[in-house]
Amino acid sequence: DTEVTQTPKHLVMGMTNKKSLKCEQHMGHRAMYWYKQKAKKPPELMFVYSYEKLSINESVPSRFSPECPNSSLLNLHLHALQPEDSALYLCASSRRTRGEKLFFGSGTQLSVL
Amino acid sequence: DQQVKQNSPSLSVQEGRISILNCDYTNSMFDYFLWYKKYPAEGPTFLISISSIKDKNEDGRFTVFLNKSAKHLSLHIVPSQPGDSAVYFCAASASFGNEKLTFGTGTRLTIIP
Numbered sequence: 001d002t003e004v005t006q007t008p009k010h011l012v013m014g015m016t017n018k019k020s021l022k023c024e025q026h027m028g029h030r031a032m033y034w035y036k037q038k039a040k041k042p043p044e045l046m047f048v049y050s051y052e053k054l055s056i057n058e059s060v061p062s063r064f065s066p067e068c069p070n071s072s073l074l075n076l077h078l079h080a081l082q083p084e085d086s087a088l089y090l091c092a093s094s095r096r097t098r099g100e101k102l103f104f105g106s107g108t109q110l111s112v113l
Numbered sequence: 114d115q116q117v118k119q120n121s122p123s124l125s126v127q128e129g130r131i132s133i134l135n136c137d138y139t140n141s142m143f144d145y146f147l148w149y150k151k152y153p154a155e156g157p158t159f160l161i162s163i164s165s166i167k168d169k170n171e172d173g174r175f176t177v178f179l180n181k182s183a184k185h186l187s188l189h190i191v192p193s194q195p196g197d198s199a200v201y202f203c204a205a206s207a208s209f210g211n212e213k214l215t216f217g218t219g220t221r222l223t224i225i226p
């Protein structure tokens with residue numbers, strides 16, 4: 001199993017809603033990541049978890065709240081988002097955080113109205 | 114500060130010919146380099162990687178070349194096929210220091226049948 005599974009694939013939410021993005025991997029990877037990608041731009045790192053602990057937060061606004069319940073799961077809780085937060089949100093995992101390729105999920109296309 | 118740059122935003126190549134995608138980096142601490150392929154609204158798919166102890170790595174139709182003195186890497190695809198049409202990102206990381214994988218700006222490759 002070399003997959004990273006993300007749900008939902010598409011999400012439309014209002015600025016007052018609370019929603020969560022979910023990510024799962026069963027490759028035994030100990031590093032998991034959230035990236036944000038806008039059209040025609042490279043993926044932009046948001047958070048890195050290493051051994052279930054948050055190791056990097058790239059100065060992401062607090063309306064994005066990551067959670068790593070266990071080594072296979074990664075969530076991104078969304079609250080009071082802005083229309084400019086509309087983007088493709090990508091989850092990724094790797095064996096460890098350095099010198100390893102990342103496996104990406106297919107992403108959640110988020111639209112904030 | 115864009116530490117990984119892909120100066121060609123787009124490239125068109127005839128089917129069957131060689132596609133050459135280029136990438137330059139500025140951070141001399143980078144020692145692991147990767148190429149990813151991305152289709153719209155999907156997550157990036159890993160293609161090939163190279164460590165700084167090598168100058169060439171081959172996998173089927175894909176070859177990556179690394180020139181450390183020039184801080185330059187390239188991806189060669191031979192022969193190019195219509196299914197290769199996608200956006201290609203190079204990425205780099207350092208074994209020491211920040212765990213972050215830094216992506217280039219991407220090159221859109223179009224294979225002309």
